[in-house]
Amino acid sequence: MTSAPEHPELELPWVDEHAIELDGTPAVVWPALLRTVEAMTAGRGAPAYARAVGCADTEAGGPRPLEVGSTVPGFHVAGLTRERLLVLRGSHRFSEYALVFRLEPLGGVRTRLIAETRAEFPGVRGRAYRALVIGTRLHVIAVRRMQRGVARRVGRAPR
Numbered sequence: 001m002t003s004a005p006e007h008p009e010l011e012l013p014w015v016d017e018h019a020i021e022l023d024g025t026p027a028v029v030w031p032a033l034l035r036t037v038e039a040m041t042a043g044r045g046a047p048a049y050a051r052a053v054g055c056a057d058t059e060a061g062g063p064r065p066l067e068v069g070s071t072v073p074g075f076h077v078a079g080l081t082r083e084r085l086l087v088l089r090g091s092h093r094f095s096e097y098a099l100v101f102r103l104e105p106l107g108g109v110r111t112r113l114i115a116e117t118r119a120e121f122p123g124v125r126g127r128a129y130r131a132l133v134i135g136t137r138l139h140v141i142a143v144r145r146m147q148r149g150v151a152r153r154v155g156r157a158p159r
Contacts, residue, residue: 010087012098012118015134019114020147024154026083026103029111032153033086033101034065038072040146046073054093075099094129096120099143113150115143 022029040046041060050058050073062070062077066086070077078098079087086101097119104112117139121130133139 010098010100010118012096012120015117015119016140016143017114017116018140018143018147019112020151021106022111022113022151022154023109024111024157025109026105026111028109028157029103029113029150029154030083031065032150032157033103033113035153036146036149037066037086037088038064040149041072041074050074050092056091094121094126096122113147115147117143 024032038060047058055074057071057076058073060072064070066072066077066080068077068080072088074092075088075090077086078089079085084103088099088101090097097117100116100118102114102116104114106112119130121127
């Protein structure tokens with residue numbers, strides 16, 4: 001994806017991208033994505049982790065459903081184009097990062113959900129953190145888990 005001036009987080013270095021095709025229109029996938037992001041960061045674990053690594057955003061806050069300025073532990077909504085694009089941005093002691101979700105209509109009732117990660121890992125501690133999170137594939141597991149959560153919610157959505 002090319003960098004757009006309204007989304008400077010897209011200028012962060014590209015890390016990876018994962019896509020899943022879903023049986024639902026963007027109008028069905030979009031609310032499932034928003035609910036999944038909130039559910040994956042709910043509970044005590046996400047805020048505790050966010051505080052432990054020094055995230056700028058440690059608690060859920062702001063408007064619901066998610067809008068620009070809303071926060072979940074580890075992220076704030078930096079960009080949003082309804083049924084098309086959700087940009088989550090965050091930072092902590094070891095990294096500055098963005099998780100960009102794009103919805104691509106495939107025709108009929110199919111939609112591709114793409115999760116793109118961009119991040120910088122400055123310094124020795126940043127490189128060590130990257131090795132821990134990216135190198136061990138923990139990040140891939142978390143992103144795919146989130147995509148499966150969206151798929152489950154889409155499967156339960158009324159048609």
